[in-house]
Amino acid sequence: MKTLYLDAFSGISGDMFIGALLDLGIDFEHFQAELTKLHVHGYQLEKRRLAKNSIYGTSFDVVLNHEKDRGFVESAAHHHDVRHLDDIRTLIASSDLSDKIKKQSIDVFTEIARAEAVVHQLPVEEVHFHEVGALDSIVDIVGSFIALDLLGVDEVRASELSDGSGFIQVAHGQMPVPVPAVMQMRVGTHIPIRQRTDIRTELITPTGMGLVKEMVAAFGPVPEHDLLLKTGYGFGKRETGTFNALRALLFETKKSGQTVRTDHDSVLLIEANLDDQSGESLAFAMDQLIEAGALDVFFTPIYMKKNRPSCKLSVLCIPEEREVFVDLLLKHTSTIGVRYQLMQRSIMKRCFKTIDTKFGAIRIKVARSGSVVRETAEYDDCAQAARRHRVSLSEVEREVQRQLILTENQ
Known part of the structure; x- marks a missing residue:
């Protein structure tokens, strides 16, 4: 499986995400x-590979043929290019x-629209906004899922998110950072956000937060045992005084969920007796073994x-990986030795399929043995x-x- 890990040390936006991919x-x-x-129509895509802080990455931008408006709009009386959520869905x-x-794209727009509705105390259907409904944001959000699909990613994980502080100026006045829509989208979630007081501007955009809520399955450190295939950097447009980029790491991940085409195989059983280790450290050791x-x-x-x-x-593992798991047991448990034995097993052949539901795509494990x-x-x-x-x-x-x-029944 391919796992995409987002290292969001400088926040996330739609153009940073696409640039990184x-x-x-x-x-x-x-x-x-x-x-x-x-x-x-009415836009051009711009991709530039350049260096910032002597690190090369990609800058992505949606260049509109006409000047774009930005910010939430309460009334559409004097604006002809605002969009409702229903317009975008259609x-x-x-x-x-x-x-x-x-x-996926409609779910992100719905999430952002709901947040704006709460912030501005309006029904969702009455929300008029430029920033989310503008053409560049539509391309950013839809383009993000296109890019993810082209990369063949099975799962997305992320670090804790970083946001700035202070205030930003928008069409209808000043907004505190994190901006209200981003803060509202955090309600009821466990998305970790660290606020950087050394940066006095926005780092997480509503589009970026919407993408995180839709894509990211788990938050935590960089995977320790997966095979790192590639790294990429997507540059942000704001001058933050620091390295403003989203780092994307593409891993090959060993997980349950693999196709099994045989009805028997050999496995290695490794065991250790433990009488002097806390429950917390045992849980940590299990996580490390599973991730490996x-x-x-x-x-x-x-x-x-x-x-x-x-x-x-x-621990059950394939015989060829005995040394890997012995080392992990000696590293993460209090044991001073382990025992192991080769075992034969009969198993069901299995494969995976994906079905579409009203809650999104869900993988299904199909196990077979005879009838x-x-x-x-x-x-x-x-x-x-x-959760989503x-x-x-x-x-x-x-x-x-x-x-x-x-x-x-079909």
């Missing part, structure tokens, strides 16, 4: 061709883009000498969808089952 090697002409499926829905990209690609990790309660309550840590067929939804996909749409996990799972039944 272009810097990872997306073909610019292919990207432009995909955007023509949106059937909108524009995207009528395009020739894939259903997945359409839904262990097939399974589990604890078994045991009693050791002197009747000490203890646990047995068991036995089992289809189960991937928990991570369901959990991410539940603010519904219960069981509601997402019921929707998945409904779609599976509909598919079987």
